[in-house]
Amino acid sequence: MKEKEQKILDASLKLFTERGFQGTSTAEIAKTAGVATGTLFHYFKSKEELINRLYFYTKESLLTEISAHCDDKKPFKENLKELWLDLVNFGINDSNKFQFIITFHCSPYITSLTKEEIENKLEGTLEVYKKGLKEQEIKEVYFELAMDYLWGSVVSTVDHFGKYPEKFNAHNLDLAFELFWDGISK
Amino acid sequence: MKEKEQKILDASLKLFTERGFQGTSTAEIAKTAGVATGTLFHYFKSKEELINRLYFYTKESLLTEISAHCDDKKPFKENLKELWLDLVNFGINDSNKFQFIITFHCSPYITSLTKEEIENKLEGTLEVYKKGLKEQEIKEVYFELAMDYLWGSVVSTVDHFGKYPEKFNAHNLDLAFELFWDGISK
Amino acid sequence: MKEKEQKILDASLKLFTERGFQGTSTAEIAKTAGVATGTLFHYFKSKEELINRLYFYTKESLLTEISAHCDDKKPFKENLKELWLDLVNFGINDSNKFQFIITFHCSPYITSLTKEEIENKLEGTLEVYKKGLKEQEIKEVYFELAMDYLWGSVVSTVDHFGKYPEKFNAHNLDLAFELFWDGISK
Amino acid sequence: MKEKEQKILDASLKLFTERGFQGTSTAEIAKTAGVATGTLFHYFKSKEELINRLYFYTKESLLTEISAHCDDKKPFKENLKELWLDLVNFGINDSNKFQFIITFHCSPYITSLTKEEIENKLEGTLEVYKKGLKEQEIKEVYFELAMDYLWGSVVSTVDHFGKYPEKFNAHNLDLAFELFWDGISK
DNA sequence: GATGAATGAGAATTCATTCAT
DNA sequence: GATGAATGAATTCTCATTCAT
Numbered sequence A, B, C, D: 001m002k003e004k005e006q007k008i009l010d011a012s013l014k015l016f017t018e019r020g021f022q023g024t025s026t027a028e029i030a031k032t033a034g035v036a037t038g039t040l041f042h043y044f045k046s047k048e049e050l051i052n053r054l055y056f057y058t059k060e061s062l063l064t065e066i067s068a069h070c071d072d073k074k075p076f077k078e079n080l081k082e083l084w085l086d087l088v089n090f091g092i093n094d095s096n097k098f099q100f101i102i103t104f105h106c107s108p109y110i111t112s113l114t115k116e117e118i119e120n121k122l123e124g125t126l127e128v129y130k131k132g133l134k135e136q137e138i139k140e141v142y143f144e145l146a147m148d149y150l151w152g153s154v155v156s157t158v159d160h161f162g163k164y165p166e167k168f169n170a171h172n173l174d175l176a177f178e179l180f181w182d183g184i185s186k
Numbered sequence E: 001g002a003t004g005a006a007t008g009a010g011a012a013t014t015c016a017t018t019c020a021t
Numbered sequence F: 001g002a003t004g005a006a007t008g009a010a011t012t013c014t015c016a017t018t019c020a021t
Helices: A003-019 A026-033 A037-043 A047-066 A076-093 A095-104 A112-135 A143-163 A170-184 B003-019 B026-033 B037-043 B047-066 B076-093 B095-104 B112-135 B143-163 B170-184 C003-019 C026-033 C037-043 C047-066 C076-093 C095-104 C112-135 C143-163 C170-184 D003-019 D026-033 D037-043 D047-066 D076-093 D095-104 D112-135 D143-163 D170-184
Strands: none
Touching: A003 A026, A003 A037, A003 A047, A003 A095, A026 A037, A026 A047, A047 A076, A047 A095, A047 A112, A076 A095, A076 A112, A076 A143, A076 A170, A095 A143, A143 A170, A143 B143, A143 B170, A170 B143, A170 B170, B003 B026, B003 B037, B003 B047, B003 B095, B026 B037, B026 B047, B047 B076, B047 B095, B047 B112, B076 B095, B076 B112, B076 B143, B076 B170, B095 B143, B143 B170, C003 C026, C003 C037, C003 C047, C003 C095, C026 C037, C026 C047, C047 C076, C047 C095, C047 C112, C076 C095, C076 C112, C076 C143, C076 C170, C095 C143, C143 C170, C143 D143, C143 D170, C170 D143, C170 D170, D003 D026, D003 D037, D003 D047, D003 D095, D026 D037, D026 D047, D047 D076, D047 D095, D047 D112, D076 D095, D076 D112, D076 D143, D076 D170, D095 D143, D143 D170
16 A cells, blocks of 8 residues: 555544544644645545455455454353454554444445455455354353444453543453453353 | 423434435425424424434333342342343334334434433342342453343344344243343352 | 526536537536536536537527518518528527537537427427428428528528627628528529 | 547547537546557647637548539539538538537637637638629628628528438528529529 | 524535656 | 556535524
8 A cells, every 4th residue: 555545544533533534634634644734535435435345355364363263272251252352452452443433333424345356355254153153051042142242342441441441450351351251152 | 391392303314224314404404394394493402403303212111121129038030031132122112213223322413411310220220130140140350341241132132133023022022131141140 | 586596507508619519627517607616516407418408508598589470471482581590590699509509519418308498499499490391482492401491590690700800791691691592582 | 640649639528519618628638549648748738728729620521522623614503512511511520620620719718819720711712602602693692791791691500400300401401502693693 | 493594614526737657 | 658646735525513583
C-alpha cells in the first residue's frame, strides 16, 4: 500500500471511532493524515468506499492476530483460552481497531458485499474450533449461540478493562475467562 | 408530555437508531413526526438537547421494566433470572429503545450530565442485587465485573435472537441464561 | 409565483445565457438574485431542476407572445407575417429569453420530459397555421421543413439585427421577411 | 501535427460538442484520447488554449471544403448552390465539427483573437461571391444580411436533416435550396 | 403554540494544473 | 516526450436554527 493511502486509513480509523462516520469530515481526515483533500479522493472514490476499505482492513488485522493457533495435542480449553486471549488482547492493544469494528459492524455504511468478503475469511479461521466444539466437553449449545456468546464475552471483557484499566492484570483476565468458560463448559 | 413532543421523541428514536445522529436531519424528524421544523425547536432547544432527552427517556423506560422485583424469599438465582429476563425481553420487545441505548451509550452527543442523572437512578435499582451478590453462591468477582458481565450477556443474547429469530423460544432462552449463570455461580 | 423564486429565475436567465450552465455557479445566481444560496435550493431541488423550470418558463413567454392571432379573413401571407414579426420582435425585445431558448434547446440538461410538455403546447398554437399552409399559396414543402425554415429565418433575422443594431428598422424588417416569404411562396 | 496532439483534438471535439466546455474535464479528454493528463498540458498550455486551437482547426476544415470553387463561366445560381451544398454537406458529414462551430461561435471561451484570425481567412474565401452578389440577379439586400441569411439557411437545413434523417435525399436537398434561392433572388 | 420560508456555514466531491520521475 | 500522483480552490447541495406571521 502507498504511504499516503496508509496515512489516510490511520487517520480515518482514529476519527471515525472517536466521532462517528457522519461526525467526521473528509477535510479533517485529510488534515490529520497530512495530505490534501484531493489526495483522499484519489485513493478512495468516496467517503463510503473509504469506510468500507477501512472495515475490511481492521477485520483483516484481527484475523491476523488469531490465525495459526489451535494445537490438537493440547486440551480444548487451552486452545479456546488462547483464542479468547488473542481477541481480548487485540481489543486492548489495538483498541482503535477493536472499537471501530464494534461500532461499525452493523452500520448502514458498510455494504453487505464488504461484510460477506471478510466474514468468509473469518469463518475459515473459526472452522477449526467448530470441530472442537462438537467433540469436547462443551454444553450442547448450537455453534452460532456459542460464537455469539464468545464474542459477547470478549467485548464485555475489553469494555470492562477499558472502563477500569487499573483492574487489568493476569489474575482478573483469568477470572474473566473463567466466567466465560464455566458458562460454556459442561 | 404534550402530544407533539411525544411524536417527536418517537420519530427521533426510530430515525437516530436507523441512521445515526448526524445521519438524521431535524427536517426528517419533523416530517416523520408530522410537525413543522419550527415546532421541533419549540420543544427542544437544539438537536443535542433532543438526543439527550431521548437518551434519558429510553433509559427510564428500561428502568421501569426491571424495577419492583427481587423477592428476598426466593433463591438468588431466581431473582437474578427475572432481572436477566426483564432486560432480554425489553431488548426484544422494545428493540428500538434497546438498540438506541446500545448505540448511543458511549456517543459524544450524550453529555456526562445526562449519563450521571440516569446512571444514579439505575444504580439505585441494582443496589438490591449488590447485596445478594455478596452473600450468595456467586463467584468471588468484584461487583463491576459481574454487572458488565451481566449486561454483556444480555446484549449478546438479544443480538443473537435478533439475528436468528427462529431460535427464539423458552428453551433457548433458558439455555442462554444458563450460559450466564454457570459462568457467574460458584 | 413567489417574489424570490422570480428573482432567481431572472438571475439564472441572464447568467446562463451569458456564461452557460456549467459556467454559472449557484452561488453567483443567488448573489445576483439577492438571496441566500439555501433559498435557491428551497425553491429548486437542484441546479438541473432550475434550468428545466427556466426553459419551460421562457418558452411559455414566447408562446404568450404569438398566441391568439390568425384571422381567417386576412390573406395567409399577412397572418404568417404577423407570426413571423411576433417571433422576431420577441427575439429582439426579450433577447435574453430568446438567446436562452436558442442556446439550450438541444442542451443535455433539459430533460425530454420538459421538452415534451412545452412542445405539446407549442404545437397546439401552430396547428392553425398548418391548415393555412396546406391550402394556400405555399410551395409543396412538408410541414416540418417549412416550420424549421420559418424558425431558421427568425433566428438568422434576430441574430442579424443583434449584430447590426443600426440596421434595425421597418424597411429592413420587411426586407428580411420578403427573403423568407419569397422562398416559401409559390 | 504529432499523433497524440491530433488524438487530443479529436477527443475534445467529440466531448466538447456532446457535453460542453465546462461539462468536459481534461481528465476525460485525456482518457478518451488515450494519453496521460500531463500529456494534454504538454501540447496545450491550458484548457482554454485547447478549445481555441480546436475552434481554429474546425473552421479551417470548413474552409477547406468550400474553397477553390466559383467558376465565372457558370451562372451565379449554380456557383451559389455549390457553395450552399458544400456547407450543408460539411454539416451533415462532419457533423461533429459543424455542431462544434455552431455551439461555440459565440462562446466566451473563444478569444476575439482566435475569431479574428479565422474570420479573415473566411472573408477571403467569400470575397469572390460578394462580387457576384452585387452584379447578379439577387435582391437589393446588403451583403451582411445576405450572408447571415445564407448561413441561417445552411444551419436550419442541416438541423432539419439531422432531426429527420429519413428525409435526406437529393430531391429534398434541392427543395431546401430553392427555399433559400427564391428568397434571395429577384 | 405552530408554521415553514429564509439563512449561510459547512459538507463531499471535482478538476485544472504542476512536477518529480 | 510522457506519465499520473498530488494539490487545494471552487462547486453543488445540506441542514440546524431563527423569526415573522
